[in-house]
Amino acid sequence: MKKFKYTAFNLDRKKFTGVYFANNEEDLRAKLADQGLFLISCRAVADKSPNAFFSLTGKVKMKEITHFCRQLSIMINSSIELIGCLEILKEQSYSKFFKQVLEMVYEDVKSGQLLSQAMEKHKKIFPNFFRNMIYVGEMSSSLDKVLQNIADYYENESRTKSKVKSAMVYPIMLLVMTVGILALMMLMVVPTFKTSLGDMDIAMPAITMAIFNLSDYITQNWMMIFLIAFGIIALIILFAKTKNGRYFFDMLGMKIGFIKRYKTAKVTSIFSRAFGMLLASGMHIVEAMEVVQKILGNKYVEKKFAVATEEVRKGVGLTKALEDMNIFPPMLIQMVAVGEKTASLDETLLRTCAYFDEELQNSLNAVTSMIQPILMLFMGVSIGIIFIAVYSPMLSIMQGIA
Secondary structure (H helix, E strand, C coil): CEEEEEEEECCCCCEEEEEEEECCHHHHHHHHHHCCCEEEEEEECCCCCCCCCCCCCCCCCHHHHHHHHHHHHHHHHCCCCHHHHHHHHCCCCCCHHHHHHHHHHHHHHHCCCCHHHHHHCCCCCCCHHHHHHHHHHHHCCCHHHHHHHHHHHHHHHHHHHHHHHHHHHHHHHHHHHHHHHHHHHHHHHHHHHHHHHHCCCCCCCHHHHHHHHHHHHHHHHHHHHHHHHHHHHHHHHHHHHCHHHHHHHHHHHCCCHHHHHHHHHHHHHHHHHHHHHHHHCCCCHHHHHHHHHCCCCCHHHHHHHHHHHHHHHCCCCHHHHHHHHCCCCHHHHHHHHHHHHHCCHHHHHHHHHHHHHHHHHHHHHHHHHHHHHHHHHHHHHHHHHHHHHHHHHHHHHHHHHC
16 A cells, blocks of 8 residues: 545535555545545655654664653553644654654554554664564553553663763773873884983893884884774774674673673663563563564574574473573572462563662673773783883993992
8 A cells, every 4th residue: 555645625625634545546535535535636655764864863862762652651641542642742842853753653643553553664763672562552452551661661771871881981091091101102202212222332121122123113104003903993893783793792792701791681681671561561471582582682692582482482481491591690580480480470570670770780880890900900011011121221221330
């Protein structure tokens, strides 16, 4: 079917405009006639998301999505019809791009589609998890509660991302400062000392000659070194964006000790909250696992989770399937086992969300507290070696004079 934007009149000559799905113009004319409307003009319109080229990021901020969910939840809970809610919300102070998307969603719902069906056309704006939750809410007649849960979920995710960024600011600044200090010493300080010591007829220690030669090489080839370093970093970033690259780095993160703790805590936090919400909304365990698999944010874990999903589909218990993954901590496995035995898996997982969120924060603090001393040690050792190499000839001269 095509999507048409039409203008029509009723018997009282009142003008109506809107959007309707039909096979062609004649089909549209017949459908409108059944509603007592007479088609005046129509045109086919694109049934996809608006072009994001002229938006600042090409994306909708998660803050806008969260705000939209809360407002829509409140309005539905106040017994306002969905179409009326969308008509009001599309005029709110959202970004121009998001308002265009909401306008299209509104027109699709107005033409008879479900909200989840209308959002399905805008996958880049409304994530898979979001759309599935909306569908569950519509099927279970609890859309207001589901929207509230979605808002809570994304607010928690936003807080976690904010904490990660804040925690990494100091290590990144320390790394940049270390590189800057070493570059300054090798390009300016060491050549100055080499010139001064070159006028003196003294034997240079091996470490001093090595630092002088390294400084000469960096000074003469700094542009090439910069381009090579830039190229390597660019290749790593490009590789990380590929399917195989992301899987490799996700797998690597799950193998390195202090990073593994943070990665595991993050995956566990996402699983417990999202899976609990889906089950609480009435979704079947296997369907909920298929949805959660796509939002874990770790390709290595997602691959293992897909195997667990197939095991559950074949009749294996959820506790056993998750335990065989060898990813989740014993605490989660125990909670899932208790939830299965008491037939309250959704409530058990949602109650333990706070614990796993706190564990995520603790693991993040552990990672940053591990990185900072390593960077400090690297900077101290590097500067110490250069200091010894530069000043050892001068100490030898002073000892000779004494």
